[in-house]
Amino acid sequence: MQIIKLREDFIKLGQALKAGGLVESGVDAKLVIQDGLVKVNGNTEIQRGKKLYDGDIVEFNHETIKIEK
Known part of the structure; x- marks a missing residue:
């Protein structure tokens, strides 16, 4: 499980996938x-702009990202 530390109050789903290295680009x-x-x-989830907050868990392609403050 990867952990993404928030710099702001939230991160958008598409940004989190890129930051976690699960996709190469925003288009992907x-x-x-x-x-x-x-x-x-x-x-x-089908909204790319979905806001993720502390404690949210993202799953894609057998990989997991946890969002932390």
Whole structure:
């Protein structure tokens, strides 16, 4: 499990996927999110701009990212 430390109050889902190295670009993030391949806190998420806060868990391609303050 990777941990992403927040610099602000939140990070957007597409940014988190890039920061965690799970996708190479914003375009890749957009595509995998639109295709329903990304889960946030166990639920499929299709909004690239979904705001993630402290404690949120992102899952994609058998990888997990935890968001921490």
